[in-house]
Amino acid sequence: MGAKPKDLLEELSHPGPHDVVRGNLALAGLPGVVFTPRSGLGLPGIAFGHGWLQPPGRYRELLAHLASWGIVAAAPSTQRGPLPSHRTFAADLRATLDLITGVRLGPGGLSVDPAKLGLAGHSVGGGAAVLAAAADTRVKAVATFAAAQTLPQATTAARKLTIPGLHLAVEGDLVTPASGNAEAIAKAWGGPVQLRILDKSTHLAVTEGTHWSQRLLQGKPQRRTQRLVRALFTAFFLTHLTGTSKYRPLLEANVKHAAIEFDPSLTAAA
Template sequence: MASKPKALLEELTHPGPYTVLRGNLALAGLPGVVFTPAKGLNRPAIAFGHGWLQPPGRYHGLLRHLASWGIVAAAPATQRGPLPSHRIFAADLSTTLDLVTRVRLGPGAISVDPRRLGLAGHSTGGGAAVLAAASGHPPVQAVATFAAAQTIPTATEAARKVTVPGLHLAAQGDLVAPAAGNAEAIAKSWGGPVQLRTLDKSSHLAITEGSHWSQRILHGKPHFGTQRLVRGLFTAFFLTHLTDVDKYRPLLDTGIKHAAIEFDPTLEAA
């Protein structure tokens, strides 16, 4: 049994069984990208918020990975300037979920179940995801973040209103959004079941892919080990909370190498 979480992580870090299609959210009225499994009705879906100054293209690998496991994954390409409106960005994430829920995707053989929605994000996109979840429109069932940053209004205060499960991953070497004032504060204010993990050998931009001019002013760079852990943990989290699959729960309940559990009231009470 001790090796089971490791085996589950190994399984989930590889692409899932579904062929993946890529689409353009702009066709539905909002700039951005959407990845879907090639077929399937009543799929779960997540909206993903990009980090400060980051284009959605730096997360295509993660979004494609989630889609390969049957989860529709969409990312709006809005509020990308140096002074973004976090409130509007949160609204755009909510609108993204509305769009993928209302229309048939791909060749018309793909649809989203409005009862199986989630939010995710990196940096300010993580904070905006918390704001969107707190708004309750549309209602979501799970929220996951990496290196979440504070927002205006604050994600920490908004977190008190979120009663669905939350998974917050912090980067040990993050000099942009250190865990103590960001991911940890959000997790400890969370209104529902929550878990905070620290990923070691990681930085603020570790989740991003490829190169981008923002690396000249932001600390950190892409890191394959971090990307692998985020893909595995996000996939386990959303499959567990947005579908009827319970197989991957042991991975969420156990500390794993390079991703120690720092805070989880449920496990502490057990």
Template sequence: MASKPKQLLEELSHPGPHEVLRGDLALVGLPGVVFTPRAGLNLPAIAFGHGWLQPPGRYRELLRHLASWGIVAAAPATQRGPLPSHRLFAADLRSTLDVVTGVRLGPDGISVDPAKLGLAGHSVGGGAAVLAAAGSGEPEVKAVATIAAAQTIPSATAAAQTIQMPGLHLVPDNDLVAPAAGNAEAIARAWAGPVQLRTIPKSSHLGVTEGMHWSQLLLHGKPHRATQRVVRALFTAFFLTHLTGTSSYRSLLEADLKAAHLDAKLMPA
């Protein structure tokens, strides 16, 4: 019998069955980090874009969590200045997917299936993920998930109009940095493919981040354990569903959750 959404949310908010390894993308020419299961061939993978001024280390447990569920998760440490190039950041996300599919990872030769690739990001990293998804050519991306996505130059909303793959956009309800109406909500409503927009209650722009960082002096919000928990669970369910083809977690993605309210006006992904 299929598990209920609440049970799945609880299950996927905890680490998965895989032991996790951490690696340095700089060893293959791109600054950043990569987390992988200890073993596995033809694994799914995602590239994750950090938020404005944020180091990838502020998402360490999110990336580790995805890897514990069998998803290779890599985050480039580029475009971290106050005036990042969103276009170049999007290119770096695509390059990150090229890297993880082009080399064997880990001591036992972990490999990534180029047909199982996704993009994710927070804040401007979310907007850059949308730009990267709209890019043509290889690698081909199958799913995109964002949290507190911010607009970019060129426009992430305009880019969303060309994206046919499933999208998941999570919105903190108290985001004073990238308010939903002009950012994640606008991106989701422009999305050409199946899409979800969900609101996380009692959450701020920095809710998904981990630990302390000097940028909290400039940006509203702080790390929020409940936000981190629901983002980990929903990202895991979303990418396992759309990158591996499993139906085990679809009921969670289809449910209107107290921890992440589903906008009923948008088509479920």
């Protein structure tokens, strides 16, 4: 008998078994950071898009958490101004995937399998991840938090995607309201998709540390939200990039403070 969703959530809320190493993407020609396990061959890898005005350093613990579970996680530090180009940001996310699959990431014994690639992001980074996935057949899964609409529209790009998608939205988000952003993207999705609504959270809850943008945007870092996002993102990418079924029960269950709002596959099964 498999583990209960509550137990899986608890397990994935803690760091995984791998020692984590931080690297600098700029050494390979693109500003940004990369977190990797100390070693491992044929690993899954993701590129993560930061939120509006946010530096990638505000997601350090999330990226390191994924790396501790054996997932190479990289985040470009581009398009951080008040008027980012969503199209260029999406291209930068795809370039990040090129780097982690094509450039030597460590002193040896570390590689990313180009058949195990995913994208993730927060706010405009989430919308850009959807755009990037629609233009890159290598991508096998996409996960977002408080995704924002983009130009061109992420909803239009979502219709082209037949890969799994996980979208976490915040109830009462004043920056990217779920109805016009994450919910619209999820309901336009062309493949398996799930939308979860996080209660008692805010737009910036997933970020870490302090930043001047908190004067402009709703909310501040929140440990509970960070814990949920780390566990759900880890379960999602391990399931869809490595083929393991161990964590699928967590993805199919309602979680306290992160209820499933929309999932056609579960509705059909019921």
